[in-house]
Amino acid sequence: MLNKKIKVLLVDDHFIVRSGVRLILGEADDVSVEGEADNAQAALQLVREKEFDVALVDIAMPDKNGIDLLRLLKAEKPKLAVLMLSTYSEEIYAVRALKSGAAGYLTKDSPADVLITAVRKAATGGKHVSPALMEKLATMIGGGTVGSHEKLSNRELEVLKMIAAGESLVKIAETLHLSPNTVTTYRSRILEKMGLTSNAELTRYAVENGLLM
Numbered sequence: 517m518l519n520k521k522i523k524v525l526l527v528d529d530h531f532i533v534r535s536g537v538r539l540i541l542g543e544a545d546d547v548s549v550e551g552e553a554d555n556a557q558a559a560l561q562l563v564r565e566k567e568f569d570v571a572l573v574d575i576a577m578p579d580k581n582g583i584d585l586l587r588l589l590k591a592e593k594p595k596l597a598v599l600m601l602s603t604y605s606e607e608i609y610a611v612r613a614l615k616s617g618a619a620g621y622l623t624k625d626s627p628a629d630v631l632i633t634a635v636r637k638a639a640t641g642g643k644h645v646s647p648a649l650m651e652k653l654a655t656m657i658g659g660g661t662v663g664s665h666e667k668l669s670n671r672e673l674e675v676l677k678m679i680a681a682g683e684s685l686v687k688i689a690e691t692l693h694l695s696p697n698t699v700t701t702y703r704s705r706i707l708e709k710m711g712l713t714s715n716a717e718l719t720r721y722a723v724e725n726g727l728l729m
Contacts, residue, residue, distance in 0.1 A: 521548040522639040523567065527559040527585070528574040528601070533624065537572060537601070540628045547635055556580035556588070563593050569639045570619070575602040575609055583609065583616050583670045590617045597638035601631075606649050607726045608673070611666060620644025664710040665727060672709070675702045679715055680722035 524541060526534045526549055534552050541547045551566055553559035556579050559571070571589055575582035586598050597619040602609060610621040619638035622631060634644035665673060671692070678688045685703070689696045703715075712718055722728050 521546055522635060523548055523550040523569045524635060525549075525551045525553065525559065525562060525568040525571040527553045527556075527571060527577070527582075529554045529576075529578050530574075533574070537631070540631055541635065543628065544632045544635075547632065554578075556585040559585060560588060560592060563589055563596065568593075568596060570597045570599060570635050572599050572601045572635070575600060575604055581670050581674065583613055586613065586616050586618055597641070599634055599638050599644065601626075605726050606646065608665075608677075610649050612670065612673075614643070614645075621646075621649065664721070665725065667709045668706060672702055672706050675699060676706050676718060677722065677727055679703065679706075680719040680728055682719075 524547060526537055528534050528537070531554070534554075538549045538552075541549055550568060551562045553562055556577050559573070562568075563571070573582050573585055573589070577585060580588075582600060582602065586600065589596055589598055598617065600609065600613045600618050600621045601624060602621070603624050605623060606621055613621050620634050620643050622634055622644065626634075637644050665676065668676060674692065675688060678691065683691070685696050685699045688694075689699045692699070694702075706718065707713060710718075710721065712721065
């Protein structure tokens, strides 16, 4: 990347978050924020119009889950390095993000130097993986025990978290633009996959495994 600035796309629906990340990245003379988007559709449009080296993408987007957007961005621009930057802990989304092609996963409380280092690493084809996440990946590769929620699809995980947060099936359906019957089906699948029998058990599992913010 000699004499060439790393072109970054910021994707987050909160202006304050984008502003903060922009200020942090502005401290690095080899990094330049070249575009910002507050939803998935805008992000896709930008990558079609301009060239970026790295995209920093939030998980909780208003129109599409960040993991789904990750896949769409990689389909549009396979060489684009996508770093997930989220309020959710690594425990919830990091492994599935890496499986979907992410160049790394950072939480929004990551130190400025970690964020800048991750962007530089991603731009050169590397992956940013924290020691804790590295240990978890090693456990998975070695056949060790991992959380039951790793068996769930991205949508199932969203439904699980909302049930555990006390949302009604009707409210979940409205938020995710699904029918109540579809949400009921998701709930049944989640219970079956995780070997649980009730919302109370789902909630206890979510609390014990840090799935609630």
